[in-house]
Amino acid sequence: MTAAELKLFFLLFYSLWPYYLVAVNISHLPGFNGELPFRLETGYVTMDEETGAELFYYFVESERNPNEDPLLLWLIGGPGCSGFNGLALDMGPLRFKADDFDGKLPTIVANPYAWTKLASMIFLDWPIGTGFSYSRNHKDYFTDDVHAKKLIYGFLKKWFLDHPHFLSNPFYMGGESYGGKMATLVAHEIVEGNEGGPQPLVNIKGYLVGNAITGDKVDKNSQVPHAYGLGIIPKEIYKLITKGCVGEDYVKPQNAACAAHLNVFNDYLSEINIYSILDPKCSDEPSSLEEIVGAGRSLEENSAQSLAQPSIPDTSCINGDLLANYWANNHLVRKALQIKEGTRGRWHRCDSNVYCDVLK
Numbered sequence: 001m002t003a004a005e006l007k008l009f010f011l012l013f014y015s016l017w018p019y020y021l022v023a024v025n026i027s028h029l030p031g032f033n034g035e036l037p038f039r040l041e042t043g044y045v046t047m048d049e050e051t052g053a054e055l056f057y058y059f060v061e062s063e064r065n066p067n068e069d070p071l072l073l074w075l076i077g078g079p080g081c082s083g084f085n086g087l088a089l090d091m092g093p094l095r096f097k098a099d100d101f102d103g104k105l106p107t108i109v110a111n112p113y114a115w116t117k118l119a120s121m122i123f124l125d126w127p128i129g130t131g132f133s134y135s136r137n138h139k140d141y142f143t144d145d146v147h148a149k150k151l152i153y154g155f156l157k158k159w160f161l162d163h164p165h166f167l168s169n170p171f172y173m174g175g176e177s178y179g180g181k182m183a184t185l186v187a188h189e190i191v192e193g194n195e196g197g198p199q200p201l202v203n204i205k206g207y208l209v210g211n212a213i214t215g216d217k218v219d220k221n222s223q224v225p226h227a228y229g230l231g232i233i234p235k236e237i238y239k240l241i242t243k244g245c246v247g248e249d250y251v252k253p254q255n256a257a258c259a260a261h262l263n264v265f266n267d268y269l270s271e272i273n274i275y276s277i278l279d280p281k282c283s284d285e286p287s288s289l290e291e292i293v294g295a296g297r298s299l300e301e302n303s304a305q306s307l308a309q310p311s312i313p314d315t316s317c318i319n320g321d322l323l324a325n326y327w328a329n330n331h332l333v334r335k336a337l338q339i340k341e342g343t344r345g346r347w348h349r350c351d352s353n354v355y356c357d358v359l360k
């Protein structure tokens with residue numbers, strides 16, 4: 001068979017299983033005033049028929065020229081942080097408005113600086129167990145880098161089979177934090193796959209890495225001089241660590257004196273918001289979410305709940321991260337996004353229980 005015949009065979013093969021991808025176009029979202037000014041698609045891609053593992057994604061079409069603009073698959077880190085972080089808290093087309101939050105449904109607005117003004121983007125809930133991705137089999141909720149990169153490449157191939165008109169667009173693999181590391185692994189997987197055989201040829205042009213994780217020894221060790229440079233720790237602590245921890249991995253120090261100095265350092269860090277040192281340290285998990293989550297409850301209960309007095313969090317802590325948890329757990333939102341009922345309980349912006357270094 002020629003390459004073209006193989007590709008046709010592959011397309012036909014998948015078309016016999018029409019349920020590997022379910023997608024919907026969404027024109028309105030709760031909390032957003034009017035029609036969305038861009039094309040938003042959400043969907044599930046079945047990754048394992050037997051276990052029922054499905055990956056959920058948000059796809060935003062470029063507002064400029066989707067036929068020619070680049071396509072990016074963007075990965076958030078954690079692992080376990082939803083693609084929603086990209087969609088509404090980062091370079092994506094949406095933003096939360098924090099100043100008028102009344103404890104119920106947060107307001108969302110368009111992000112004037114969105115990358116989706118120039119490029120189409122897929123924001124993926126990876127791995128299984130993140131955001132709205134789910135499985136019937138508990139085992140699918142634990143993974144590692146090797147399985148995850150194959151899962152993500154597998155997702156991409158199925159997405160392209162359902163959206164073949166995007167195969168000719170320049171494709172970029174991207175991600176931030178843990179997703180930045182993963183983007184390089186997936187890019188490699190794509191290049192190997194392109195060489196290897198009968199599958200959609202991904203027109204990969206490059207990869208983008210944002211504040212990627214590089215490994216504990218680099219990331220954690222460099223926190224100390226960085227924190228000292230920012231005035232977060234005093235000179236004495238800085239000196240004790242640099243003298244007492246020579247050659248150590250600051251995450252797992254072997255020397256007891258070094259470990260003691262690092263405990264002091266970690267106490268300092270625990271008091272601040274390490275992601276944005278000038279902002280207050282806040283929890284992004286609402287304390288009384290039961291009042292707003294309607295998923296799986298009766299209609300009567302839902303209307304009774306909406307009458308209940310909502311509790312409004314401390315104003316200095318009303319930020320996008322917190323509002324994301326209010327928004328995505330609202331039953332109207334789940335309906336609008338066409339989340340399959342009963343597949344996920346409480347949604348977490350980030351859930352750290354989806355990954356392990358060694359697969360069991």
Ligand SMILES: *[C@@H]1O[C@H](CO)[C@@H](O)[C@H](O)[C@H]1NC(C)=O
Pocket residue numbers: 023024025
């Ligand atoms: C969504 O809209 C696009 C563009 O109008 C269309 O090509 C596509 O088939 C639609 N998808 C679904 C799932 O309805």
